[in-house]
Amino acid sequence: MENQNNTRFLKACRGEPVDIKPVWFMRQAGRYMKAYRDLKEKHTFLEMCHTPELATEVTLQPIKALEVDAAIIFADILLPLEPMGTGLEFTKGDGPVIPRPVRSRKDIENLKPVNSEEQLGFVGDAIRMVRSEMNGKVPLIGFAGAPFTLCSYMIEGGKSRDFTITKVMMYETPDLWKQLMDKVCTVLIDYLKMQVKAGAQALQIFDSWVGCLGPSDYEEFILPYSKRVIQALQETGVPVINFSTGTSTMLPLVKQAGGDVMSFDWRINLDDAWNQVGFDQPIQGNLDPSILFAPIPVIRKRVEDVLKRARNRPGHIFNLGHGILQHTPVDHVKAVIDMVHEYRYE
């Protein structure tokens, strides 16, 4: 199978010039699409993740309907928690629930080692099927949650506003925090390497909630672990995208964690963010997902604002600052792709 190193997405990941700016969307396969909702009527979210044929079908839905420049495998950032033994459930409208949260030394010791090939092989199978079905149309991205985001779900038992239980473990028992993060890093590295072996041509690490921390906490409790995972994955040769939200005040630290591409949210102007990490650093972002609900002329103004701030510099992948929201009009997603592809720098 060809490596597609000359596609505009992978070229942009390496900071090389491209003919047309690449664009894809986090959560581009999901509830805003009718084809997805139809399938969701017959299967639970986890069934779709666990069944390679279904995950493949969902992954391909936006590839068929939209002119995106990359596919991302349909999965959940938290799938590695299942074989670790915490449980993982999705309750309607309430997001992930972890039935057996990890809060004590005993809880951490009880976490099981994971053999990703065996226990998370369904993701690898889906990656193989998608690669085969796409037949080189666009590159395929694999992904998982970053160490902090995974641990925060494990500790809190689900989503959280203040992440207090997580922070208390950091502050009160830094040795437990280290022990838990070490275990999660090991699983993540194994799991994501398995994805590359199956055919993922890039990886994205989602640190969706790390923005609840201040810079010194990030530096002490997060950076070393994210860095370890990213470095281990870079050994595979595929580009790694370091995604986070709410980290605009500590971008130089996030850059230290590494990654071939840094992905920003919309809380900072793209040029300010890029300037902070250096224009030789490939980046991704950063339209506010809510903008997609606006009328087309408003969307156009905002898309062009991002494109103008990026200027004609190589190494920019157009994306949102976070995932596509549930009721986003598909036509508006299509329109953004066209705007990006048709935009010409003077």
Place this chain on the structure above:
Amino acid sequence: MENQNNTRFLKACRGEPVDIKPVWFMRQAGRYMKAYRDLKEKHTFLEMCHTPELATEVTLQPIKALEVDAAIIFADILLPLEPMGTGLEFTKGDGPVIPRPVRSRKDIENLKPVNSEEQLGFVGDAIRMVRSEMNGKVPLIGFAGAPFTLCSYMIEGGKSRDFTITKVMMYETPDLWKQLMDKVCTVLIDYLKMQVKAGAQALQIFDSWVGCLGPSDYEEFILPYSKRVIQALQETGVPVINFSTGTSTMLPLVKQAGGDVMSFDWRINLDDAWNQVGFDQPIQGNLDPSILFAPIPVIRKRVEDVLKRARNRPGHIFNLGHGILQHTPVDHVKAVIDMVHEYRYE
């Protein structure tokens, strides 16, 4: 009644040197205190807000138990919504619910004008009672939500993660947004001036959720309204504290909205934030509320970090970056106050 202009809190608000650094906490009257929980067993949250005797009792609980340098009237940021006609309820553990959300032109037109003296007079009564009971011990702060935060609750109907309905109103129907914000500004100015007339010696405007927006949205849709409210309130002569969270990437814009004091969250180092708005700007902040759950030595390290970053510059009020969290140990709150008061710069 004396104006207490020489208290360390009010001096710091004006950027004047103080003997000992002032400290108070957002939500210093609340669920983490046993005296509060005991009262809460007998009354609902809104009953306590509506009954001046109860609001007074709760306001004074931390003044009796802790050596804080300011009191803040017990109330809710959303109280002005009740006389506007949207309704306001607090469901157990779920935060505020607005039974009649404001989403259409008709909804906005139906909002009622408010006579704060008559309809929110219970807050004024509580302020008068607290001033009288405290008898000059520490100054009293009045407050309300900022225009954006109030409108976001009105539009979403409660708390939100993405604020999409709010943002869509901004982008799709900017004239409706303006109409709603205008109405909310009028009510807020009337309500907060009433608080000053009743005896509030400083005011804090809580823009708790404005950090969901990027800089250009803030500039276009928020700044003019926050500025209008703050300027109108400054005419009363009391200092106005401009509080927001998640705005570390747009502090110069937040400064344009005005305020005698700017209050930062913990997502940025205090000295970086202060430097961005100029060291002649009095500031407040910025310990992470979660730190209060840590062991005392960890708390001490973090408190001293904030104090060192502030240096010996006049115009710093020590506070958290957001309100005290529910299960915070009271002893830890006390310890922080002592640490701040006992700290000596070289």
